[in-house]
Amino acid sequence: MLTGALLSHDPKALHYSDLVRDPRVEKARQLLLEALESHRSKITQVRPPNPDLVPAYQAELDRLTKARGAATYFPYISSGLGNGPLIELGDGSVKLDFIVGIGVHGMGHSDPRMLSATIDAALEDTVMQGNLQHDSASLWMCERLIALSREQGAKLDHCLLSTSGAMANENSLKIAFHNRAPASRVICIDNCFAGRSIALAALTDRPAYRTGVPKALDVDYLPMYHPSDPQGTTQGAIRTLKHLIERYPGQHACLWLELVAGEGGYYPGTKEYFETLCQICHDHKILVIFDEVQTFSRLSRPFAFQHFGLDRFADIVTLGKITQVCATLYGESLKPKGPLLSQTFTAATASIRAGLSVLDHLEKSKCFGDDGWNMQRHRYFRSKLEALSKKHPGKLSGPYGEGMMIAFTPGDGSSATASKMLGKLYDFGLMGFLAGSNPTRLRFLPPPGVTTNEHIDMACKIIEAALESV
Ligand SMILES: Cc1ncc(COP(=O)(O)O)c(C=O)c1O
Structure with missing residues (x-):
């Protein structure tokens, strides 16, 4: 049964405790959950738009384009209701969402556990949490993440919440530079993506993302691991790293790593590749930063650094x-000496409560482990895509990626072919996204908390129909 509100403070003396225990609150929760269930359960299949709704929907999209100053990538405005990976749009269509806002909605859409958590949040005194005023859930989230990160021995002691992956990365770089001053350079891997701030645009290996933006950081790149030449690419990265350290002695504050290159094209490295690079950096007092913004909760362990x-x-x-x-x-040992880290907002109260409920569900539902759901689903999806690749030679290669991060290369690998295929998939009812360049791949981030093999079958049927139509 879905529980009542999480109590921030249990002592009976608190008015807040009385509020969350008030029988009217529990009754309201149950009514909302029942209403949600009876409506979301009607969404079971992808379906095309309802022609009667299309003109008004198009007008809304046009207004959105005008307001944003640019069109959205997909003609997507949700109706507000979904069911697991299925989402209803404002034109009445239903899509199978295997990209979930680029990895955000790990419980899919309209999940009752998320609704219950946000009801708890709605009862709290403020909509946002911040560095001056925290609720108990902020503490629980920090402690939970620290405990998860230490499960296999990592020595991480402190946790700073923030509203975006970019801000989390900005804070990570600040901590690294502060502790290794005056070192001012960063080492990354070819193809990496770190976020959209000015500093992170300097780090991200996509020159188009920093057109006209002043250079904020000195960044050096190592060649990426490639399975076509494991020895050669690993040795190449080691040689380049040693060369850079000699060339700029004492000037590198950190090695910043995505363990599965996400935006870069779903290239996982290997334990050996990363271990050697990290050890060399460790020996030279260069700090190691793992960016898990996209990988977290998608491999065999909560953190990709644990998986590897x-x-x-x-x-x-x-x-x-x-x-x-x-x-x-x-x-x-890296705790800043001085007021280096702070923001007005750490997160929305609902985000923190909902995030805790995601962590609860992923752990309870056995997503993790060498044979946990994430790895089982990966094998299933992989085998289906391999079968499609054999059946349609030249139209699909791969698959690539790890765990609940999976991709394939359509046709000749050009960005035009990938964009065309992505559009077809969308029209046929499946949402994915592009990744990498040369080749450009189509990637999927199915929601780990709710994706079943039946959903994967549904996705593969749509992929096959799209392949047959080109
Ligand atoms: C690996 C990685 N780091 C950082 C970010 C930036 O996160 P945000 O968009 O929340 O700022 C992303 C976003 O896609 C990412 O994939």
Whole structure:
């Protein structure tokens, strides 16, 4: 049964405790949950738009384009109701959402556990939490993330909540520079993506994302691991790293790593590749930052650094998206000396409560483990995509990725072919997104909390129909 509100403070003397225990609150919760269930349960299949709703929907999209100053990538405005990975749009269509806001909605759409958590949040005194005023749930979230990160021995002691992955990464870089001053350079891997601030645009390996923006950081890149040449690419990265350290002695504050390149095209590295690079940095007092904004909760362990067995190198870790609130974790020895880190908002009260309920569900539902749901679903999806690749030679290669991050390359790998296929999938009812360039891939981030093999079958049927139509 879905429980009542999480109590911030249990002592009976508190008025707040009386409020959340008030039978009217529980009754209202149950009524809302029942209403949600009876309506969301009608959404079971993808379906095309309702022609009667299309003109008004198009007018709304046009207004959105005007207000934003640019069209949205997909002609997507949700109706407000979904069911797991299925989402109803304002034109009456239903899509199978295997990209979930680029990895954000790990419980899919209209999840009752998320509704219950946000009811708890709605009863709290403020909509937002911040660095001057925290609620108990902020503490629970920090403690929970620290405890999860330490499960295999990482020495992470502190947690700073923030509203975006970019801010979590900004904080991680600040901590690194502050502790290694005057070192001012960062080492990254080719193809990386770190976020959209000015500093992170300098780090992200996409020149188009910083057109006209002044250079904020000195960044050096290492070649990415590639399965076509494991030895060659690993040795190449080691050689480049040693060369950079010699060329700029004492000038690198940190090595910043995505363990599965997300925006870059779903390229996972290997334990050996990362271990060697991290060890060299460790030996040279260069801090290691793992960016888990996209990977968190999608592999065999909550953190990708745990999946790859790199716990001892985790100096600073960032995460976000699926947790609904973003965070920077760091060890005691890196605690800033001075008022370096703060924001007005740490997160919405609802985000923190909802994030806790996501963590509860992922753990209870056995998403993690070598044979947990994430890895089982990956194998199932992979086998289906491999079968499609054999059946339609030249139209689909791959799959690539790890856990609940999976991608394939359509046709010739050009961005035009990938965009065309992505559009077709959308029209046929499946939502994915692009990743990487040369080749450009189509990626999927199915919501780990609710995706079943039946949903994967549904996705593969749509992929096959799209392949047959080109
Ligand atoms: C690996 C990685 N880091 C950082 C970010 C930035 O997160 P946000 O968009 O929440 O600022 C993203 C976003 O896609 C990401 O994939």
